[in-house]
Amino acid sequence: MDDQEEVDVTTRSATENTAGRQLIELMAGFWKTQAVYVATELGIVDRIAAAGRTPTVDLAHRTGTDADALGRLLLFLGSLGVVDGDDTGGYALTRVGELLRTDAPDSMIDHVRIYGSHFYQAWDALSHSLHTGRPAFTRVFGSDLFSYLHQNPDVSLTYERAMTASAPFFAEVPDAFDFSRARRIVDVAGGHGALLDEILKANPGARAVLFDAPDVIEETANRPIATVHADRCERIAGNLFDSVPADGDVYLLSRILHCFDDETCHRILTNCRRAMAPGARLVILERILTKGTGSSLTQGYNLHMLVVLGQGRERDETHYRALLGKAGFAVESLHRLPLESHLLVAVPS
Numbered sequence: 153m154d155d156q157e158e159v160d161v162t163t164r165s166a167t168e169n170t171a172g173r174q175l176i177e178l179m180a181g182f183w184k185t186q187a188v189y190v191a192t193e194l195g196i197v198d199r200i201a202a203a204g205r206t207p208t209v210d211l212a213h214r215t216g217t218d219a220d221a222l223g224r225l226l227l228f229l230g231s232l233g234v235v236d237g238d239d240t241g242g243y244a245l246t247r248v249g250e251l252l253r254t255d256a257p258d259s260m261i262d263h264v265r266i267y268g269s270h271f272y273q274a275w276d277a278l279s280h281s282l283h284t285g286r287p288a289f290t291r292v293f294g295s296d297l298f299s300y301l302h303q304n305p306d307v308s309l310t311y312e313r314a315m316t317a318s319a320p321f322f323a324e325v326p327d328a329f330d331f332s333r334a335r336r337i338v339d340v341a342g343g344h345g346a347l348l349d350e351i352l353k354a355n356p357g358a359r360a361v362l363f364d365a366p367d368v369i370e371e372t373a374n375r376p377i378a379t380v381h382a383d384r385c386e387r388i389a390g391n392l393f394d395s396v397p398a399d400g401d402v403y404l405l406s407r408i409l410h411c412f413d414d415e416t417c418h419r420i421l422t423n424c425r426r427a428m429a430p431g432a433r434l435v436i437l438e439r440i441l442t443k444g445t446g447s448s449l450t451q452g453y454n455l456h457m458l459v460v461l462g463q464g465r466e467r468d469e470t471h472y473r474a475l476l477g478k479a480g481f482a483v484e485s486l487h488r489l490p491l492e493s494h495l496l497v498a499v500p501s
């Protein structure tokens with residue numbers, strides 16, 4: 153076979169197989185999730201980080217894994233851009249791999265942990281959600297996500313850290329909204345306070361309140377919000393369905409409304425509206441659904457909210473405007489943030 157003939161065969165088969173290959177890769181999506189998850193859980197990533205480029209046999213010895221199996225895992229992770237190298241010269245972490253180190257300041261390890269375990273298992277029961285409209289998570293783990301986190305403090309810690317790790321766009325929030333004149337910023341269900349941390353760092357004159365469920369507030373004792381910003385941030389425990397801290401001039405709702413159905417969102421928004429000082433602003437951070445097939449992350453999250461929370465969903469701009477209008481707010485502005493997120497500012501109407 154000459155060169156010309158070979159090129160023709162390759163080109164023809166590539167064209168013929170495009171759709172089939174795409175489907176095969178779609179169905180093998182879980183390979184990637186588990187390969188990355190297991191590489192972190194077995195300490196392989198941290199060992200590479202500590203030892204530098206090490207031959208696979210030595211790495212297997214140090215991590216208690218089978219050398220041939222580990223070699224295959226590393227080859228696959230190499231093809232995914234998580235590591236680079238080879239068996240004999242050893243493997244190093246790429247920029248993506250560096251995010252998986254447990255000791256990295258911007259580590260995404262907890263994101264990997266929760267997606268590779270609890271969320272992965274919940275998605276295995278996706279058909280339950282399709283049949284019933286209810287959360288697969290509850291079917292698999294026996295209670296709804298937030299109750300489960302309350303009952304399992306170690307998973308709750310992982311979940312809250314994962315939430316922080318998945319929001320690098322928090323750093324851009326102080327540029328998207330002017331907090332400089334804020335007297336009392338209330339972060340409603342603010343988790344571990346990572347968003348407030350960014351806002352307070354950028355606005356030395358601002359004061360804030362971190363509000364969340366009692367066990368989550370307890371978890372924040374050693375977080376920057378309770379150490380670095382102790383003199384400027386109050387931490388208040390409570391239930392956002394009952395009421396939220398009063399007299400704030402900025403209320404933050406970051407990735408909260410997408411956890412709940414319209415009725416529950418109405419209750420939360422009404423509680424914020426009631427608590428607000430005159431002239432206050434409501435700042436919402438959410439992904440916003442757009443028409444078409446372009447925004448796969450938001451479409452995926454829309455389904456993910458069904459799987460893990462049942463009543464949760466992503467919404468389009470019209471839907472948010474309607475929800476806000478019903479609770480007595482008008483949309484003042486809308487800004488784009490990275491990762492398909494948006495910052496929406498609303499005022500009492």
Ligand SMILES: C[S@@+](CC[C@H](N)C(=O)[O-])C[C@H]1O[C@@H](n2cnc3c(N)ncnc32)[C@H](O)[C@@H]1O
Binds near residue numbers: 344363
């Ligand atoms: C999806 S996380 C968002 C956390 C944070 N706002 C962020 O963007 O990273 C949802 C938060 O809602 C809190 N939460 C859920 N139910 C709550 C309730 N009834 N009262 C107060 N906080 C609640 C959870 O503890 C969690 O921190």
